Amino acid sequence: MLRPQDHHTSTMKELDATRLKDKEHRSRLSLFLTKSGSHENVSRNKKTPAAPKNISVETALRWSQSFEELLSCSDGVETFSQFLRTEFSEENIEFWLACEDYKNVDSDTKRLSRAKQIYTIFIQSEAPKEVNIDHATRTAIQSAMTQPTQHCFQAAQRTVFSLMKKDCYPRFLTSALYLRLSHKSAPGGAVMLRRRSRSCVFADRAEAEAASAW
Numbered sequence: 396m397l398r399p400q401d402h403h404t405s406t407m408k409e410l411d412a413t414r415l416k417d418k419e420h421r422s423r424l425s426l427f428l429t430k431s432g433s434h435e436n437v438s439r440n441k442k443t444p445a446a447p448k449n450i451s452v453e454t455a456l457r458w459s460q461s462f463e464e465l466l467s468c469s470d471g472v473e474t475f476s477q478f479l480r481t482e483f484s485e486e487n488i489e490f491w492l493a494c495e496d497y498k499n500v501d502s503d504t505k506r507l508s509r510a511k512q513i514y515t516i517f518i519q520s521e522a523p524k525e526v527n528i529d530h531a532t533r534t535a536i537q538s539a540m541t542q543p544t545q546h547c548f549q550a551a552q553r554t555v556f557s558l559m560k561k562d563c564y565p566r567f568l569t570s571a572l573y574l575r576l577s578h579k580s581a582p583g584g585a586v587m588l589r590r591r592s593r594s595c596v597f598a599d600r601a602e603a604e605a606a607s608a609w
Contacts, residue, residue, distance in 0.1 A: 450470050450474070450576055452576070452577060452578050454468065454470065454471075455573065455576040455577040456577050458471050458474075458568075458573070458577075459568055459577070462559070462560040462564045465564070465567075466491075472488065472492070474572065474573070474576065475488060475563075475564075475567055476488050476489075477572060478563075478566075478567045478570055478572050478573070479563060481570075481572075482563070482566070484563065485524075486517060486524035486525070486526055487526060487555050487558060487559050487563065488559065489517075489524060490513070490517045490524070490526045490551075490552070490555055491552060491555055491556060491559070493513050493516075493517065494513070494548045494549075494551075494552040496509075497509050497510065497513060497545075497548060498545060500545075506543055506545070507542075507543060510539075510540060510543035510547065510548075511540060511543075513548060514536060514537070514540055518533060518536050518537070518548075518551065519537070520533075526551065526555050527554075527555075527558065528550075528551045528554050528555070529554070532550045532551050532554065533551075535547075535550070536548060536551060
């Protein structure tokens with residue numbers, strides 16, 4: 396029988412392991428900010444990237460619940476980033492991640508440096524990873540660079556988030572990468588249908604055909 400202190404020690408070890416894993420993921424994702432070129436190491440043949448290891452089917456299935464659920468998971472962000480690289484649009488998630496990191500900067504000096512970095516990589520005209528935002532938003536950010544605030548990228552981040560949610564995320568859910576992780580791509584297996592903005596999974600094709608008559 397485990398003593399209370401043994402149970403506590405085991406729980407603490409599990410928490411430490413989880414924190415270490417999340418820290419490693421954040422470290423890998425932070426490398427996005429240090430890359431100077433666009434679409435590096437991406438084949439024009441758009442080969443399906445290898446699925447990340449150690450991701451359970453249950454975890455992958457949760458990502459289909461909502462885009463927010465996907466982004467709340469470090470493995471989800473990393474997998475989604477891999478998918479965007481196949482579409483040559485990884486600058487969207489990289490910019491979103493940079494903005495999330497920027498919000499936590501509490502030093503005026505560091506904020507100025509980080510803001511200029513984000514502006515140079517993602518915002519200014521002909522930037523190496525220029526994101527698709529409207530002219531007014533781009534101009535407003537440019538004007539804010541002399542004294543950047545904590546929220547100076549908020550409008551641009553919101554625009555890019557909406558683009559990923561409405562355009563990229565639905566394609567991600569039907570991609571070979573995601574279907575392999577969620578075990579939905581087996582021949583004759585489950586069929587995913589979208590109805591009124593919800594993802595419905597049916598056990599066989601007969602059920603799918605019956606549902607299409609609704």
